[in-house]
Amino acid sequence: MTVKPGDVVRAEEGEIYDIELEADILEANRRIAEENRALLRRYNVKAIDVMGSIGSGKTTLIEGMIKLLKGRYRIAVFKGDLTTTIDAEIISRHGVKAIPINTGKECHLDANLVKKALNRLNLEEVDLIFIENVGNLICPAEFPLGSDKRIVIVSVTEGPYMIIKHPYIFMDADVIVINKIDLADAMRVDVEKLRMDAERINPRAKVVATDCRRGVGVREVIEALNL
């Protein structure tokens, strides 16, 4: 049967179309995150996402973990930064591969950027990847990257309310780190109160208090990650 021009269903001129779309804008990132997860699993690589405010101690914590884990794992670090490569340079001093990911103006890493960074690595030669997100307690939570575990780090210098002010990012954490406990008294912040807030918001997460500069608690973080 041939289709005659008159058979074609056409919109009338000026007709109003009501289109049900049900398209989730954030879904695209989640899909790529799942691809990353599958890729990492295929090569048996563990990936740990490190999120937290600016200056909370993400790089210092990663350095501390590298020191303790270097002998057991072949480690790489991805470092999301707006424009600089400072943190990546600090990390590469430890003799591990550090790949800076410049996000341009974006306030977070996304799964696609991580996918590109993964393509730069020979995954046969890596067992463990730390992904340091952009310093920010808000946006990174929106964009899963495909990691196995997520650390959210908060430091006492950010004040006593940081956890309850940003509850949602802590809900996504597997490990919550309360850092700079050496400064707690000076900051008049009660570490135990912060710990209680964290435990109430996310009873599934393990909470560890640290002084990353001196390496206090870093071993516990590693245990909490089952590494």
Added chain:
Amino acid sequence: MHEYSVTTQIVSKVLREAESRRAKRVLEVKLQIGELTFLNPEQVKFWYKALVKGTVMEGSKLIIQEKRGLVRCLKCGYEGSFKYEDDPAYHIAFPTLLCPKCGGVVEIIGGRECIIENIKMVV
């Protein structure tokens, strides 16, 4: 904080839909934003207005419906919104992953969406 990039994606998605139907004008876009996203509706509206200028979307209405977070209890099966805790020391109510019914641990099953639900256009 990333309202700009998300709104850019919303607008280009709607423009693609409009173009594929040869629409002359888009009248209305309905959006659902979940409580657990970090998208501020006011800022999404602001960027929307700026980004649609000079396109078939100019002048269209953006309707944003906010959706509550949804959790499910792993122990008793409760489904509903978060349990909020009030801390008298802080004067802030904050959501927790504790079940409001039995105190068990809940998992998040909804509230992370940013959905373009529906578009009205003139063809």
